[in-house]
Amino acid sequence: MRAILLGVALVAGHFIALRVLPSGSQAATNLSVGVLILSALIAAASAAGTARRCAGRARYGWSALALGMVGWAFGESVWAFYVTFRQGHAPFPNLGDFGFLLMVPGAVAGMVAVLGVRRGLLRVMLDGLVIAGSLLFLSWAFVLEPVYRAGNLTAGAKAVSLAYPLSDVLLAAVALILLPRAAAGYRATAALILAAALALSVGDLGFAYLNQHSTYTCGDPIDTGWVAGFVLIALAARRAPATRQRPEQSVPILVWMPYAPLAVAILAAADLLASGQRLTAFPSMLLGAVILLVLARQMVALRDNTALSRDLHRVVAQLRDRESELHHLAYHDPLTGLANRALFVDSAEAADDGPLAVLYLDLDGFKPVNDRHGHAAGDALLVEVGRLLRAETREPDLVARLGGDEFAVLMPGVTDRSEAEELGRRLTERLAEPFLILGHQVRIGASVGVGLREPGDVSVDALLRRADESMYAIKSTRPGRRAAAVPV
Structure with missing residues (x-):
């Protein structure tokens, strides 16, 4: 907050002092160039300080901004030399203009690095061309064309005079492009940089207009635009977070912001035509080109949206496949692929009160296979048992592995106990x-119990309990088979 107050005081004090001091006086000149150099160096120091506490692209970006500010301070120092030691006379253009214009690539490179765009680069470029073209139309119609046609400036002076506002068009266009795409933590920084570009534009456009009429003197109140621009850059650097933040979804109203300059340009063209003025060839072609760029941008957006829709459908299909896979994993045994206990219980409950039979199987002699041949052989044996059970049961039957070496078969529609017992005998046989498991022949057996749904059963637990009791009754009457390994 203190930095903001100091910045406001510096800008307001500079403007008020230049309004009070006699225009063109040495006091006004000395005050203006001193404050301009000071504000540019403050901006450079603030950007350099932010660069030191940042890393990666942000560090390079703030360093480039700091270099641009130093370049502008150098240009103003050269100007100060002329107006101080040459009694207010400074040739135009001069070496200082190189420093002034050095700020532009530094500021652009800095903004792109700090607030840079990684996705949708073609749309961003088209947005930039739309903004730059619109701002160039406005600048040309109201300031640049008179400068270009002025007969009292040399070709070099005209080129430099045009370079200043054109560079501001570039700065404002880049800032407008990057503002809606900045991460949430960087949006305040981006807004301050945009405001700085606009303030610098005020200074440069005012300088170009006054210089066109040979009425600009160092210390003119228009210089306050530059001071405000540097103060805003310093505040933007102080406001920037130290770490790079992930980009978030663009704010909808900010996405449409790049088209605001085009709307203003069209309104300005309509006003000029309504007042009886004629648009020359260059601004007419420029405005037409900008409108064509908008159409191209919409076509690119349509293409991107189509691609996004296609990608979205693919992602939805992948999510559905993944959901189906997870559902399968949740209700199936990962080793044998058979239904697990959860699916078995759900399927039994889904049969409502209809006839239902259950076979409960417990393998005899499974543990010796594990002990003698290892767990891999035991797992392979369980897989083979699962395949056998699926092959021997009916299509509507559900085969499940309840855990360990225990299996169950759900037989919907069975009312005759002998039908279930016949399947149990066949499975036992x-x-x-013998099974061929990992190069070894092993023999096991199985005890199979049968349970039928009876009137009054309210859950599948009673049915499973009867089948389990039947299985243990059979197991108690005969010992389980022991597994034997037979060489192949």
Whole structure:
């Protein structure tokens, strides 16, 4: 807050002092060049300080901004030399103009590095051309064309006079492009940089207009535009966060901001035509080109939106596939691919009160396979058992692995216990046959219990309990088979 107050005091004090002091006096000149050099150096120091506490692209960006400010301070120092030691006479252009114009590439490079764009570069470039073209039309119609046609300036003076406002057009265009795309933490910084570009534009356009009529003198109140620009850059540097933040979604109203200069340019052209003035060839072609750029930008946006929609459909399809995969994993055994207990219970409950039979299988002699041949052999055996159970059961039956070496078969629509027991006997016989597991023949057996849904069953637990009790009753009447390894 103190920095803001000091900045406001510096700008206001500079403007008031130049209004009070006699125009063109040495006092006004000395005050103006001193404050201008001081404000440019303050901006350079603030940007350099921010560069030291930042890293990566932000460090390079603030360093470039600091270099641009130093260049402007050098240009003003050369101007001060002429107006101080040459009794107010400074040739135009001179070496100081090189320093002034050095600020432009430094400021542009700095803004791009600090607030840079990584996505949608073509649209950004088209936005920049629309903004630059619109601002150039306004500058040309009201300031630059008279400067260009002025007969009292040399070709070099005309070129430099045009370079200042054109460079401000570039600065303002870049700032307008980057403002809506800046990360949330950088939006205040971007807004301050945009305000700085506009303030510098006021100073440069005023200088070009007055210089066209040979009425500019160092110490003119228009110099306050430059002071304000440097103060705003210093505040932007102080406001910038030290770490690079992730870009967030653009603020909708800011996305449309680049088209505001075009709207102003069209209104200005309509006003000029309504007042009886004629647009010359260059501004007419410029405005037409900007309108064509807007159409091209909309076509690019349509193409990008189509690609985004296509990508969105692909992502949705991938999410659905992933959801289906997760659902499968949640309701299936990862080793055998059979249904797990959760799916088994859900399927039994989904059968409502209809006829239902359950087979409960417990492998006999599975542990010796694990002990003798390892867990890999045990897992392979479980997979083979799962395949056998699926092959021997009906299409509507659900085969599940309940855990360990325990399996179950859900048989909807079965009312005859003998039908379920027949399947149990067939499975017992097939499971008694040898399995070829990892190069070894192993034999196991199975105890199979049968349970049927009875009137009054309110949950599948009672059905499973009866099948489990049946299985253990069978297991108690005969010992489980022990696994044996037979060389192949």
